[in-house]
Amino acid sequence: MSNDQIPNDPLWHNFFRKSADPHHVVADLWKKTPLFNNISWRRCLTLSRMMHMRHYSKGELIFKDGEIGLGVAMIVSGSVHVKTGGRLLAELQAGDFFGEIALVLDEPRTANVIAAEETKLAFFLRPDLEEFIEQFPKHGAILTFNLSKVLANRLREANAALRQADNSQDARNL
Amino acid sequence: MDIAQFLKSRSSELTFIGIVLAAVLGLILIQPVLVPVILSFTLYAMLEPISDTLYRLGMRRSYTAFISMFVLLLISTLIVLLVVPEIVSQVGHIQSQLGRLENITDDIFKNITTQLRGFGINADLSDSKQLFEKSKPQLDLATVIAKSDIMIQIVVTAVLVPLFTFFLVRDFKTLRHNVLGTLPNRYFELGWLIYYRVAYQLQRYVRGIMIQSLLVGLISGTGFYLVGFETPFLLGALAGMLNVIPYIGMILAMTPPVLISLTTEPFEPTMTFSAIAVVVITQLIDNVIIIPTVIAHAVSLHPLTVIAGVIIFGNAFGMLGMIVAIPVLAAMKIVYVGLKQGLKHEPDKQFRFS
Numbered sequence: 001m002s003n004d005q006i007p008n009d010p011l012w013h014n015f016f017r018k019s020a021d022p023h024h025v026v027a028d029l030w031k032k033t034p035l036f037n038n039i040s041w042r043r044c045l046t047l048s049r050m051m052h053m054r055h056y057s058k059g060e061l062i063f064k065d066g067e068i069g070l071g072v073a074m075i076v077s078g079s080v081h082v083k084t085g086g087r088l089l090a091e092l093q094a095g096d097f098f099g100e101i102a103l104v105l106d107e108p109r110t111a112n113v114i115a116a117e118e119t120k121l122a123f124f125l126r127p128d129l130e131e132f133i134e135q136f137p138k139h140g141a142i143l144t145f146n147l148s149k150v151l152a153n154r155l156r157e158a159n160a161a162l163r164q165a166d167n168s169q170d171a172r173n174l
Numbered sequence: 175m176d177i178a179q180f181l182k183s184r185s186s187e188l189t190f191i192g193i194v195l196a197a198v199l200g201l202i203l204i205q206p207v208l209v210p211v212i213l214s215f216t217l218y219a220m221l222e223p224i225s226d227t228l229y230r231l232g233m234r235r236s237y238t239a240f241i242s243m244f245v246l247l248l249i250s251t252l253i254v255l256l257v258v259p260e261i262v263s264q265v266g267h268i269q270s271q272l273g274r275l276e277n278i279t280d281d282i283f284k285n286i287t288t289q290l291r292g293f294g295i296n297a298d299l300s301d302s303k304q305l306f307e308k309s310k311p312q313l314d315l316a317t318v319i320a321k322s323d324i325m326i327q328i329v330v331t332a333v334l335v336p337l338f339t340f341f342l343v344r345d346f347k348t349l350r351h352n353v354l355g356t357l358p359n360r361y362f363e364l365g366w367l368i369y370y371r372v373a374y375q376l377q378r379y380v381r382g383i384m385i386q387s388l389l390v391g392l393i394s395g396t397g398f399y400l401v402g403f404e405t406p407f408l409l410g411a412l413a414g415m416l417n418v419i420p421y422i423g424m425i426l427a428m429t430p431p432v433l434i435s436l437t438t439e440p441f442e443p444t445m446t447f448s449a450i451a452v453v454v455i456t457q458l459i460d461n462v463i464i465i466p467t468v469i470a471h472a473v474s475l476h477p478l479t480v481i482a483g484v485i486i487f488g489n490a491f492g493m494l495g496m497i498v499a500i501p502v503l504a505a506m507k508i509v510y511v512g513l514k515q516g517l518k519h520e521p522d523k524q525f526r527f528s
Contacts, residue, residue: 052351052366054359062359070363125363127370135230 023048026076026122029095033074035146043139047132052123056115063113069102071125078119084111091116100150103129190510209494210331214338218346219380221246225343239344243336264408268430271437368512372505379501386464387414390456397452398431402445405434413456419496420480422488428453475503 026048030036036044053076056062062080063069074097082090082098089111092098098113103126133140204211221242228238350369357365395410403409413427431449438445475483483503487495 052355052362054362056359060359068364068367070367123363125366127366135226 022053026051026053026074029074029076030122032095033097034150035072035097035100035143037146038142039139039146043136046136047124047128048122050124050128050132052125054121054123056119056121058115058117060115061112062115062119062121063099063109063111065110065112066108068106069099069109071123071128072097072100072103073113073121073123076120076122079116080119081114081116082111083114100147102126103147104151187514189513193509193513194506207330207334208491209327210334210338212494212498213331213335214342216380216384217246217335217339218342219377220384221339221343235344239340242343243340246336246339260407261411264405267405268408268434271434364512368509371512372508375504375508376501379504383418386460387417389464390414390417390460393459394427394452394456397456398449401448401452403431403434403449409434413453417460419493420484420500421477422484422496424453424457475500475507479503 023045027041027044030048031039031041031044036047054073056078062073065084075092075094077094079094080092080098081088082092099109101107102109103124129140129143132143201208224245225235225238225242228241229235233241354362354365354369391410391414393410394413395406397406398409399406409431412430416423416427419426428450431453432446435442435445435449480500480503483499484496487499487502489495491498
């Protein structure tokens with residue numbers, strides 16, 4: 001074996017190296033989202049073990065407008081297109097999440113979401129959230145508080161967009 | 175309308191029929207171990223809170239399963255040591271009392287024959303003794319056990335139930351995750367939605383029915399003790415268990431105390447009326463207080479559906495079928511409604527998990 005083939009990592013790096021567990025990757029990604037603010041990485045890992053991993057091929061429908069939803073999905077790898085009425089609303093990348101309204105409401109999805117490439121998603125469903133709240137009430141309260149902040153922000157953004165649309169309409173009328 | 179359109183428009187009904195057929199096939203396949211499977215799931219539902227609490231404290235699932243099984247073993251040992259001897263002695267007592275039933279009935283028939291002769295009717299009812307000669311072996315517990323495979327079933331159940339329960343406590347959530355993970359992407363959320371609704375309602379029903387049985391057993395047992403029965407514990411336990419069967423359970427629960435009251439020497443009609451009164455009062459308390467508070471809305475089935483289901487399931491699977499009829503019907507209803515709403519994209523505004 002030549003010298004350049006020998007790994008130059010110190011021995012102790014092996015002791016502190018994170019395991020190749022896919023849940024660790026999911027926990028890392030969720031930890032960076034506003035949903036998991038002030039929640040320890042350990043609890044994120046507990047949650048990621050409760051989550052549901054799904055693989056989608058390019059062009060596959062993930063959510064359909066008007067269909068019943070049960071939870072939020074986070075992109076672990078790949079990207080998705082959010083569309084409504086054939087119009088592209090957003091392109092989401094790894095680490096982004098969507099469909100969080102279904103975590104609190106038994107209402108149909110409001111847009112189509114399509115995989116833009118080979119995509120891996122981690123689903124977190126409403127019953128998982130309820131089980132988490134029951135098992136870890138303190139962290140469950142933080143998570144629901146974060147969720148309400150995310151939803152409030154979405155509402156604020158929607159209101160701002162609506163106001164802007166109203167203003168442009170008024171300007172056109174004048 | 176062509177076939178493809180018809181299949182698409184009836185997709186929820188066809189999926190439901192497919193699920194029911196698969197479930198029936200599954201039931202037929204697992205029929206030899208159906209009793210251990212049902213018992214194991216019931217025990218799992220009871221042990222799950224213990225296992226979850228330990229898991230929350232950071233313990234591995236294997237250890238939580240071992241500790242849960244130890245708790246189960248402890249409770250079972252206590253029951254065997256404290257309750258079983260009492261039940262055995264009370265069963266013996268009832269057997270000896272029921273043995274006297276033959277002589278009592280014979281006396282009754284002789285009296286009726288004499289009375290009929292008084293009215294000029296010459297009918298001899300002494301032949302009715304032959305009925306007892308035929309049915310006598312059925313009253314002999316030892317003969318029943320010797321002639322049937324009850325002992326084998328008991329041994330198989332005693333071995334399988336702890337084994338199944340251990341693996342359910344340890345692996346059920348992983349297994350569930352893996353099984354539902356096999357659903358296609360398109361129906362993944364719908365599958366989980368239906369699963370959670372069925373599991374939630376079944377859990378509520380099973381827990382409710384267990385509390386109800388315990389309360390009915392305690393109330394009727396106390397009642398039988400107060401009116402002077404010598405085996406109130408056994409009769410109460412029997413009433414509690416039979417109460418699981420809707421509508422028919424009450425009549426079945428009334429039969430043993432009434433038969434016992436007929437065998438008391440000297441015969442006291444007040445004892446028979448007291449036995450009926452205890453069962454009726456218990457049923458009143460059950461219907462007015464226990465059911466509305468403990469298992470109200472656990473399942474929302476029409477009474478006719480319940481009666482028909484109990485009769486059909488009872489005919490197919492015996493006593494076990496009568497007990498599981500309601501949860502099975504409720505599960506079928508949820509699956510059907512879930513498929514109909516899910517495949518037609520309608521939200522269920524009535525249902526909430528909590």
